[in-house]
Amino acid sequence: MKVRILVSYKKSILDPQGQTVKNALLTMGYNFIQDVRQGKVFELELEGISQEEARKVIPEISDKALANPIIEKFSWEIIE
Amino acid sequence: MKFGVVIFPGSNCDHDTYYVLKDIMKQETTFLWHKEHDLKNVDCVILPGGFSYGDYLRSGAIAKFSPLMLEVVEFANKGGLVLGICNGFQVLLELGLLPGAMLRNKNLKFLCQHVHIKVENNKTLFTRKGKKGQVLKIPIAHYEGNYIAPPDTIQELKANGQIIFRYCDAEGHLNEEANVNGSLESIAGLVNTSGNIMGMMPHPERASEMILGSEDGKIIFDSIINKLV
Numbered sequence: 001m002k003v004r005i006l007v008s009y010k011k012s013i014l015d016p017q018g019q020t021v022k023n024a025l026l027t028m029g030y031n032f033i034q035d036v037r038q039g040k041v042f043e044l045e046l047e048g049i050s051q052e053e054a055r056k057v058i059p060e061i062s063d064k065a066l067a068n069p070i071i072e073k074f075s076w077e078i079i080e
Numbered sequence: 081m082k083f084g085v086v087i088f089p090g091s092n093c094d095h096d097t098y099y100v101l102k103d104i105m106k107q108e109t110t111f112l113w114h115k116e117h118d119l120k121n122v123d124c125v126i127l128p129g130g131f132s133y134g135d136y137l138r139s140g141a142i143a144k145f146s147p148l149m150l151e152v153v154e155f156a157n158k159g160g161l162v163l164g165i166c167n168g169f170q171v172l173l174e175l176g177l178l179p180g181a182m183l184r185n186k187n188l189k190f191l192c193q194h195v196h197i198k199v200e201n202n203k204t205l206f207t208r209k210g211k212k213g214q215v216l217k218i219p220i221a222h223y224e225g226n227y228i229a230p231p232d233t234i235q236e237l238k239a240n241g242q243i244i245f246r247y248c249d250a251e252g253h254l255n256e257e258a259n260v261n262g263s264l265e266s267i268a269g270l271v272n273t274s275g276n277i278m279g280m281m282p283h284p285e286r287a288s289e290m291i292l293g294s295e296d297g298k299i300i301f302d303s304i305i306n307k308l309v
Contacts, residue, residue, distance in 0.1 A: 014183075017188065068181050070229070070230070071181045
């Protein structure tokens with residue numbers, strides 16, 4: 001099983017990197033871009049664990065290690 | 081007094097800190113390897129500056145899982161003195177021993193320069209040799225020192241006098257320009273509620289000899305050493 005976890009700053013946190021990317025895209029002429037938020041992607045290969053167990057353990061891993069809950073949020077999905 | 085300087089892979093201020101404590105402050109000092117489970121009976125643990133684990137994931141995020149950190153947390157929870165400098169401060173935040181988190185500097189630049197910080201609270205074991213309102217000149221060297229915490233945490237920090245240092249100008253005034261990294265409340269250093277754990281972004285070990293432009297950092301080491309006097 002493969003899961004993909006997406007970690008990004010919470011809405012309330014200013015993302016200066018995202019802003020810089022946004023400004024670059026606007027300079028390129030893509031005037032329709034309203035906002036850019038940058039994040040991190042983790043792909044985890046799992047073995048010997050059921051989907052049900054994964055649903056319990058992936059949020060735990062994300063909360064304890066992959067994301068810092070003070071500034072970041074995460075979402076995840078099973079991709080394979 | 082016996083100091084222990086923790087070495088993580090990627091620590092790069094460990095030897096500077098060791099040198100200042102041993103050769104300038106004349107204290108018994110030892111290195112503590114992150115993979116061990118032995119604090120070697122030290123009285124104060126220093127988490128030094130650097131880039132532990134290459135800042136992978138987040139600054140300080142991997143170091144918190146180092147074997148030695150179990151002992152450091154236990155030591156800290158029993159009232160042992162712990163000082164985190166720069167990356168060490170980031171590790172303390174990741175460990176949850178101090179509240180809040182660090183974002184990238186507001187200008188997205190690595191800042192390596194002398195700054196001024198104001199002693200906001202000198203009634204701590206880390207600042208008792210300083211005066212309230214005293215301006216110290218100590219260098220910073222970081223990319224992620226933009227302190228942030230939820231509003232209720234900030235209120236608590238203020239109410240409890242946990243904000244120890246604030247970025248200021250040479251005269252001690254707080255302003256946006258002097259707050260080089262964009263930290264909330266210009267926070268440069270914090271202590272926990274029990275007063276035995278401090279984290280600070282500026283490097284006191286780089287300001288402990290006049291040949292380096294300032295020896296204001298010695299105030300912090302002197303304060304720790306004199307805690308029992």
